[in-house]
Every structure is written in structure tokens, then in C-alpha cells.
Amino acid sequence: MKREQITSSKCGECEGPYALGVKMGNIIFTTQIGTDVSGAVVEGGIKAQTTATMENAKTVLEAAGASFADVGKVTIYIKDISLIPEMNEVYRAYFDEGDFPARCCTQCVDMVDGCLVEMEFVAVF
Incomplete structure (x- = not known):
């Protein structure tokens, strides 16, 4: 099965040896952080970064x-576990109530400068 690169001008470009997203057959993989289109981490705390992360994934x-x-399935890496309730306020708005994906959330204290949350999404369609 061939790996197909997913790109979008609405997201910042990848600066390392990784893809914005990958499609293999009917599976999509993407990992996102809260950056703007220039690739800069957004200001405004966990809610602003969660919103940007979700919007990047949506794109x-x-x-x-x-x-x-x-x-x-969503895997979430969060800098401070005490921020989960605020992150959840934003996260839950992107899914229908009662129809959430499986999820793992773990604290990851050493993240990219200014990054508070990173999310990995696996979609099947």
C-alpha cells in the first residue's frame, strides 16, 4: 500500500522529516500542534492552542x-495534566456529544517551545 502525502496551504509547512498528514488506503494519520499558517505556536494558552490544533487536524x-x-483514535500529549479540563472544553466541541473517538492523554513536559498540547489522529473512512 502506497503512502500518499496530504498537504494544505491552510497549515504551516513541515520543517522536519515528517508529513502534515498521510493517507494509506482508507486510513488517515495526522499529528498536529497549535500553530498558525506561518508555523508559529499560537499565543493565548491551552484553549487557543487546542483550537488551533483541532483546526489544523480538521484541515x-x-x-x-x-x-x-x-x-x-486520538492520542493527546499535554504539557500539564491539570490543563485537561480546559483542553476538553474545546476538544469536545469538534465531535457529536456521545460519539467520541477512543482517546489516550498523557503528560509530556518537554515539548517544542511554547507548545502546550500535541494531538495524533487516526481516521478511517
Whole structure:
């Protein structure tokens, strides 16, 4: 199965040896942080970064022909575990109530400068 790169001008460009998103058959993989289109981490705390993270993921999913309804698993890395309630306020708004994907959330104290949250999404459509 060939790996297909997913790109979008609505997200910042990758600066390392990784893809914005990958589609393999009917599976999409993307990992996002709260950056703007220039690639800079957004200011404003966990809610602003979670919103930017979710919007970046939404952009990649849509570029591949999918949506959050197709996401089956999310892995979340958060700098401070006490920020989970605020992150959840934003996160839950992107899914239909009662129809959430499986999820793992773990604290990761050593992240990119200014980054408070990183999310990995796996979608099947």
C-alpha cells in the first residue's frame, strides 16, 4: 500500500522529516500542534492552542476527504495534566456529544517551545 502525502496551504509547512498528514488506503494519520499558517505556536494558552490544533487536524482530514466523524483514535500529549479540563472544553466541541473517538492523554513536559498540547489522529473512512 502506497503512502500518499496530504498537504494544505491552510497549515504551516513541515520543517522536519515528517508529513502534515498521510493517507494509506482508507486510513488517515495526522499529528498536529497549535500553530498558525506561518508555523508559529499560537499565543493565548491551552484553549487557543487546542483550537488551533483541532483546526489544523480538521484541515488535513478535509484535504483527504474525511472529517472528525471518521476519527477512531486520538492520542493527546499535554504539557500539564491539570490543563485537561480546559483542553476538553474545546476538544469536545469538534465531535457529536456521545460519539467520541477512543482517546489516550498523557503528560509530556518537554515539548517544542511554547507548545502546550500535541494531538495524533487516526481516521478511517
